[in-house]
Amino acid sequence: MAFGKRSKRQDLDLQSSPMAFKNLSGFVIDPVYGTENIAQLDVERDLGGPGEFPFTRGIHKTMYRGRLWTIRQLGSLGSSGEANMRIRNLLAMGATGVSICLDMPTIMGRDSDDPLCEGEVGSSGGVAIDSIADVRQLMDGIDLDQVSINWVCNAQSCVILAFFVAVAEERGISADKLAGTLQNDILKEYQAQKSYYFPPRSSMRLTVDTIKYCCRHMPRFNPISISGYHLASAGANPIQELAFTLANGFTYVEETIKAGVDVDQFAPRLSFFFKVHNDFFENIAKFRAARRIWARAMKEKYRAKDDRSWLFRVHTQTAGSSLTAQQPENNIIRTTLQALSAVLAGTQSLHTNAFDEAHSIPSARSEKLALRTQQIIAHESGVIHTVDPLGGSYYLESLTNKMEEESYRYFEKIEQLGGVLKGIEKGFFQREIADSAYQYQKDIENKRRIIVGLNEYREDGEEPIEMRETDPTFETRKIAELKAFKSQRNQQRVSARIEQIREVARGDGDFMPLFIEAVKDGLTLGEIIGAMRDVFGEYREEAIF
Amino acid sequence: MQEKRKIRILLAKPGLDGHDRGIKVVARALRDAGMEVIYSGLHQTPEQIVNTALQEGVDGIGLSILSGAHNTIFPKMMALLKEKGLSDLLVFGGGTIPPKDRERLKTMGVGEIFTSGTDTRDIVNYIKGVLEKV
Numbered sequence: 001m002a003f004g005k006r007s008k009r010q011d012l013d014l015q016s017s018p019m020a021f022k023n024l025s026g027f028v029i030d031p032v033y034g035t036e037n038i039a040q041l042d043v044e045r046d047l048g049g050p051g052e053f054p055f056t057r058g059i060h061k062t063m064y065r066g067r068l069w070t071i072r073q074l075g076s077l078g079s080s081g082e083a084n085m086r087i088r089n090l091l092a093m094g095a096t097g098v099s100i101c102l103d104m105p106t107i108m109g110r111d112s113d114d115p116l117c118e119g120e121v122g123s124s125g126g127v128a129i130d131s132i133a134d135v136r137q138l139m140d141g142i143d144l145d146q147v148s149i150n151w152v153c154n155a156q157s158c159v160i161l162a163f164f165v166a167v168a169e170e171r172g173i174s175a176d177k178l179a180g181t182l183q184n185d186i187l188k189e190y191q192a193q194k195s196y197y198f199p200p201r202s203s204m205r206l207t208v209d210t211i212k213y214c215c216r217h218m219p220r221f222n223p224i225s226i227s228g229y230h231l232a233s234a235g236a237n238p239i240q241e242l243a244f245t246l247a248n249g250f251t252y253v254e255e256t257i258k259a260g261v262d263v264d265q266f267a268p269r270l271s272f273f274f275k276v277h278n279d280f281f282e283n284i285a286k287f288r289a290a291r292r293i294w295a296r297a298m299k300e301k302y303r304a305k306d307d308r309s310w311l312f313r314v315h316t317q318t319a320g321s322s323l324t325a326q327q328p329e330n331n332i333i334r335t336t337l338q339a340l341s342a343v344l345a346g347t348q349s350l351h352t353n354a355f356d357e358a359h360s361i362p363s364a365r366s367e368k369l370a371l372r373t374q375q376i377i378a379h380e381s382g383v384i385h386t387v388d389p390l391g392g393s394y395y396l397e398s399l400t401n402k403m404e405e406e407s408y409r410y411f412e413k414i415e416q417l418g419g420v421l422k423g424i425e426k427g428f429f430q431r432e433i434a435d436s437a438y439q440y441q442k443d444i445e446n447k448r449r450i451i452v453g454l455n456e457y458r459e460d461g462e463e464p465i466e467m468r469e470t471d472p473t474f475e476t477r478k479i480a481e482l483k484a485f486k487s488q489r490n491q492q493r494v495s496a497r498i499e500q501i502r503e504v505a506r507g508d509g510d511f512m513p514l515f516i517e518a519v520k521d522g523l524t525l526g527e528i529i530g531a532m533r534d535v536f537g538e539y540r541e542e543a544i545f
Numbered sequence: 546m547q548e549k550r551k552i553r554i555l556l557a558k559p560g561l562d563g564h565d566r567g568i569k570v571v572a573r574a575l576r577d578a579g580m581e582v583i584y585s586g587l588h589q590t591p592e593q594i595v596n597t598a599l600q601e602g603v604d605g606i607g608l609s610i611l612s613g614a615h616n617t618i619f620p621k622m623m624a625l626l627k628e629k630g631l632s633d634l635l636v637f638g639g640g641t642i643p644p645k646d647r648e649r650l651k652t653m654g655v656g657e658i659f660t661s662g663t664d665t666r667d668i669v670n671y672i673k674g675v676l677e678k679v
Contacts, residue, residue: 104561104612108588116590119617120561194563194587234566321566325661358661360643434569441570445664454662467643470613543586545572 023282025239033394050387054295056288057388058346059311064384070349071374072097078122078474080138093371099150101126107195109156111526112478121475125361130482131524135163144168149180155196157184158206159525162515181222187248188227191429192234200421202536208259213512215266227273233321235437242286243410251420263302267309276338277319285399287345315349316342323358327453331355336373360467489522497523498531505535552676555603557585557594562612574665591621604676605635615642619650635675
């Protein structure tokens with residue numbers, strides 16, 4: 001650290017307010033950056049041009065001049081009918097992609113009528129999906145071969161994919177025409193978001209199964225979105241988000257290669273998901289470092305030959321965890337700054353949060369404003385005119401290098417632990433993330449970090465906020481609907497399918513073709529997951545804090 | 546001099562939701578403030594939580610719910626506590642819980658609801674304020 005170079009006055013500043021000059025990863029930021037900070041940087045080797053190895057400056061030659069990022073907003077609500085309306089409304093307002101979240105029972109692999117789900121059906125703004133009927137309704141009137149749909153599903157991804165493919169087939173659209181993404185990143189569930197049920201290795205088998213299926217049958221579809229977002233939501237700082245996400249990515253690559261698939265067959269379809277938080281330049285450096293590390297590893301370590309295998313393609317969401325319940329309108333400004341950093345970082349797809357999300361699922365008004373934020377950045381700010389406009393900045397290049405170096409340090413640590421799966425079993429990621437979450441909270445409470453309206457510039461009393469009303473009778477109606485759906489099925493076929501699924505689970509065959517047939521026979525998500533649960537068992541983590 | 550008995554708090558995560566950042570931060574803050582903290586881990590049913598509270602002889606229970614299921618889970622918990630003769634236990638909560646629901650839960654006997662942006666020192670002071678008066 002270049003302390004020696006600081007003037008006396010700057011040293012005093014540092015002592016009086018040490019946090020003011022640290023980014024969220026905890027790196028101390030110098031007062032000024034110059035050529036000496038990037039002396040090691042070889043422009044050709046480390047940056048390349050846009051669309052050139054190692055893609056530090058972006059994965060496309062023309063970036064947004066050729067095509068804007070996908071403006072992808074969240075289009076879900078408890079019932080599939082309401083969610084369908086919300087999706088159509090977003091598309092009508094100019095969204096070019098949507099994400100669909102699931103309610104807690106669906107996320108946990110259970111049907112709406114499961115006693116463990118009482119009070120949670122249609123919860124948290126997610127759609128309740130029990131059967132093919134729900135997905136049919138959800139996708140009604142939406143051009144499945146035009147709109148890119150991001151399914152925010154993980155442990156249950158294989159079943160959601162089966163519903164999606166089956167519904168598309170009913171409408172005469174074959175799987176190879178479908179665009180979109182499954183989140184399907186199970187590793188980060190054990191590390192952070194905690195929506196798992198099977199032991200990690202069984203879940204990994206399902207993820208690899210869907211990757212295999214998609215690279216055979218769905219060339220336009222991303223079978224996985226390797227997600228740092230949730231690591232960061234649980235408390236990971238940006239360097240942890242970067243390093244852990246990439247380490248998880250490498251793990252999927254290794255596991256899929258182990259399953260007998262050639263790297264160039266699946267690597268071009270791997271995609272990522274990052275968070276943009278409050279520190280503007282740190283966000284941008286994180287993406288640039290990620291592209292460089294990923295490209296080098298895919299080419300040099302995993303020997304991918306297809307240049308599409310080297311690309312770190314990423315969806316981004318502004319930071320839900322940065323939103324304050326206090327003075328909620330301030331969140332509009334936070335989100336705008338975060339979104340701008342994602343665009344300057346060269347994201348392929350972006351979700352902007354609504355300002356009222358610390359209180360409830362977004363209202364129609366806040367949802368529209370969030371979408372308009374992206375459109376204003378895209379069409380009015382001029383930042384899309386040139387590719388990687390901040391490239392070459394002493395500060396940004398130096399920060400990009402630093403994030404790359406620190407990532408390699410984490411990779412070494414993870415390797416010493418025996419890899420990502422071992423690290424999960426040992427609680428390594430969980431502890432790292434909890435430590436950072438606590439540190440962040442303490443920094444706010446001690447005012448080492450200022451959050452406007454929260455720990456400074458506070459106002460007394462809560463302002464009333466317009467909230468989206470949810471229907472209290474939905475759960476009862478959904479359970480009745482499911483009962484009616486189940487009564488129309490051929491029960492013998494259902495039982496036979498359940499037995500088949502158990503059999504495949506006991507062996508090592510492929511699941512996806514069987515799941516697609518099973519959902520056509522009316523099997524529910526809870527039944528399919530339940531059949532696997534009988535064989536795989538359930539995972540419980542040690543409760544540490 | 547006899548050492549004052551430490552306050553014992555059970556922090557629990559009921560329901561299906563796995564978002565445990567908040568509860569873990571609170572757990573550490575209470576521990577750092579000198580309390581004994583038992584953290585239930587994820588996916589606990591109200592029955593499991595009440596049983597743990599009984600076994601551990603805690604002074605209070607804190608529930609963290611971010612899924613919107615608070616209107617189902619809290620009433621269940623309160624009824625169970627009453628059934629087991631534990632009505633005098635301090636119950637508090639945290640999560641994404643709208644003002645209207647917070648008021649309703651308080652009339653059911655929930656002591657306090659802490660939402661996003663709460664200073665952990667306020668939670669510590671609240672618990673000490675209630676339990677050290679007794």
